[in-house]
Amino acid sequence: MKRGTKILLVLFVIAAVTLYVINYVIPKTHGMMVKTVIVEYGELPISDSVKMILVRDETLFSAAETGSSKYLVKEGTKVRNSVKIIEIEPGASAPTSAAINKVKKAAGSKMKVSDNGMAAFSAIVSFYSDGLERKFRSDRIPKMKESMLDSLDADATPLKRDDVNEGEPVYKLVDNTLWQMVYWIPADSDLLSYYEIDKRVKVMFQTRTIDVKVEDLHEKGELVRVVLQTDIYYEEFAKKRIAEAEVVFSNYTGLIAPAMSVMARDGQDGVFVRQKSGSFKWIPVNVEKTVDDKCILTPVTYIDEEGIKIPTVNYYDELLADPKAEGYK
Numbered sequence: 001m002k003r004g005t006k007i008l009l010v011l012f013v014i015a016a017v018t019l020y021v022i023n024y025v026i027p028k029t030h031g032m033m034v035k036t037v038i039v040e041y042g043e044l045p046i047s048d049s050v051k052m053i054l055v056r057d058e059t060l061f062s063a064a065e066t067g068s069s070k071y072l073v074k075e076g077t078k079v080r081n082s083v084k085i086i087e088i089e090p091g092a093s094a095p096t097s098a099a100i101n102k103v104k105k106a107a108g109s110k111m112k113v114s115d116n117g118m119a120a121f122s123a124i125v126s127f128y129s130d131g132l133e134r135k136f137r138s139d140r141i142p143k144m145k146e147s148m149l150d151s152l153d154a155d156a157t158p159l160k161r162d163d164v165n166e167g168e169p170v171y172k173l174v175d176n177t178l179w180q181m182v183y184w185i186p187a188d189s190d191l192l193s194y195y196e197i198d199k200r201v202k203v204m205f206q207t208r209t210i211d212v213k214v215e216d217l218h219e220k221g222e223l224v225r226v227v228l229q230t231d232i233y234y235e236e237f238a239k240k241r242i243a244e245a246e247v248v249f250s251n252y253t254g255l256i257a258p259a260m261s262v263m264a265r266d267g268q269d270g271v272f273v274r275q276k277s278g279s280f281k282w283i284p285v286n287v288e289k290t291v292d293d294k295c296i297l298t299p300v301t302y303i304d305e306e307g308i309k310i311p312t313v314n315y316y317d318e319l320l321a322d323p324k325a326e327g328y329k
Contacts, residue, residue, distance in 0.1 A: 039316070055179070085114075103131040107133065215228060271323075273318065299312070
C-alpha cells in the first residue's frame with residue numbers, strides 16, 4: 001500500500017472514531033450525569049393536608065361502685081338501650097392512675113353515673129376518653145378555635161382496667177349517626193375554591209379513606225372554618241380528638257411528569273426526551289393539568305389549536321427532570 005493511501009486510511013479511521021465518540025460516547029456519558037425521570041401512568045390528586053378536630057356527640061359514664069370490672073362488649077360495638085356493657089364485682093378500692101384522674105378531672109360534673117353498667121340509649125360503645133366529651137359536641141363547633149389544635153392530645157386514654165373506683169370513668173356512648181371534622185384554612189388559600197357546601201370529598205386517614213360532605217364554611221378574619229360530616233363509622237373517630245388527614249377533592253389520571261421538566265420554546269410547551277443515541281431531543285407536549293410540582297401530559301398524540309395532530313411523549317419515555325438546570329434552552 002502506498003504511503004499516501006496509508007495516511008488517508010489513518011485519517012479516515014481517526015475521523016470515524018471521532019464521529020462515533022461525538023455521536024455515541026459523549027451523549028451517553030453526559031446522560032449518566034443528568035437527572036432523568038421515566039414518565040408513567042398515574043394519579044395526580046388535588047388535596048389539602050389538614051389537622052382536624054374530630055367532633056361527635058357522646059356521653060361519658062362513671063362507675064356506680066368500687067370493685068373488679070368485667071367488660072361484656074368490644075370497642076366499637078353498637079348497642080341498644082339497656083344492653084349490659086360492664087359488670088362490677090364489689091370489692092376494695094384500688095389506686096387510680098394519673099391518666100384516669102386526668103380524664104375524671106377534665107370531665108368534672110359532666111359525667112353520668114352508669115345505671116348498673118347498662119347502656120342508657122342506643123349508641124356505639126367506646127372505652128377511650130379525654131374527658132372533653134361535652135366540650136367538643138356538634139353544638140359547640142361555633143365556639144371552637146384553631147388554637148385548640150395545639151392544646152389537645154391526639155390520643156385518648158384507655159378506660160379498660162381490672163379494678164375501678166366509684167366515680168371513675170368506665171365507658172362512653174357515642175352517637176353513630178353523625179361524625180364531624182373541623183379545621184381551619186387560610187382565607188386566601190388557592191384551595192378554597194374547591195370547598196363548596198354539600199360537595200362530596202374524600203378524607204384519607206392513616207389507615208382508611210372515607211367519603212364525607214362539606215357541611216359548613218365560615219370565614220372569620222384570615223381563616224375559614226371548614227366542617228365536614230359523615231355517617232360512616234371509622235374506628236379511630238371514637239378514640240381520637242385530633243387527626244391529620246388528606247382531604248382529596250379530585251383525582252386526575254394520566255401521564256405524570258415533573259412540572260419543571262416542561263420547558264417552552266416559541267410559546268409551545270415541550271420536554272427533552274432521551275433518544276437511542278443517548279442525546280435528548282425537545283418534543284412538544286400538551287399539559288392537561290398542573291398540581292404543585294407535577295403535571296399530566298397527553299400521551300402519544302394531541303390535537304393543537306389548529307386541529308393538527310401532534311406526535312408527543314409516550315409511556316415510559318425518559319425525560320430530563322430539569323432541563324434548565326442542565327443548561328438546555
